[in-house]
Amino acid sequence: MKYNKVIFDADNTLFDFNRAEAVALTNTLKHFALPCPDDLMDFYRQMNVGLWQQLDQQEIDIKTLKHRRTQAIFNHIGASTDADEFAHQYLTQLAQCDFLLPGVSETLTRLEPHCHMMIITNGLSQVQQPRMNNSSIKGFFKHWVISEEMGHAKPAKEIFHHSCDLMGWQANQEVLMVGDNYRCDVQGAKASGLSACWFNLFHQKTDSTDHDHEIRHFNELLSLTGLC
Numbered sequence: 001m002k003y004n005k006v007i008f009d010a011d012n013t014l015f016d017f018n019r020a021e022a023v024a025l026t027n028t029l030k031h032f033a034l035p036c037p038d039d040l041m042d043f044y045r046q047m048n049v050g051l052w053q054q055l056d057q058q059e060i061d062i063k064t065l066k067h068r069r070t071q072a073i074f075n076h077i078g079a080s081t082d083a084d085e086f087a088h089q090y091l092t093q094l095a096q097c098d099f100l101l102p103g104v105s106e107t108l109t110r111l112e113p114h115c116h117m118m119i120i121t122n123g124l125s126q127v128q129q130p131r132m133n134n135s136s137i138k139g140f141f142k143h144w145v146i147s148e149e150m151g152h153a154k155p156a157k158e159i160f161h162h163s164c165d166l167m168g169w170q171a172n173q174e175v176l177m178v179g180d181n182y183r184c185d186v187q188g189a190k191a192s193g194l195s196a197c198w199f200n201l202f203h204q205k206t207d208s209t210d211h212d213h214e215i216r217h218f219n220e221l222l223s224l225t226g227l228c
Contacts, residue, residue: 021041111222142166160193187208203216
């Protein structure tokens with residue numbers, strides 16, 4: 001099947017979120033004159049992934065995630081400041097980091113004349129709205145749906161069906177979801193009736209066979225749309 005209806009995840013699909021996290025956290029610590037140990041990013045990523053998994057499974061809410069994340073950082077570095085101010089500053093810094101992954105801009109440019117495209121992100125409005133509005137790729141997308149604003153997050157069917165409705169699409173296999181998160185992007189899309197392309201950016205292994213396609217470089221999408 002050649003696709004012309006495509007939904008993208010944002011973080012670590014379009015945007016280099018690992019780089020953004022590192023820059024934003026480093027800048028936030030500098031802003032408050034707090035230490036930044038060499039092992040902080042490894043600790044932060046492992047801790048943050050765990051918190052987002054809890055949020056995805058509705059074990060915690062977003063306010064709890066922000067609070068626990070900030071306190072975990074303070075505990076790790078052995079220093080602290082006002083927690084609310086720190087969390088706000090970090091998100092402000094993150095919203096300014098719109099680094100694209102390799103091949104994204106060039107591939108979207110080639111896809112645009114042939115495909116209708118939108119974004120679904122399990123992100124925070126404070127980060128995603130300014131980042132998208134300031135990004136060089138903004139014009140490629142008719143809509144972007146942010147889970148915090150909608151009240152549903154991937155892998156819930158509601159967010160996929162709502163997104164298809166916005167585009168005037170039927171939620172069926174003619175719509176391709178592209179994302180790096182196997183549970184949220186791939187399994188969520190498949191359960192919602194869509195086709196799914198796993199962007200295996202970090203060359204992970206899985207025994208699951210839910211995805212219709214797998215790519216490891218963004219420009220491989222061109223073959224799924226008949227452009228190469």
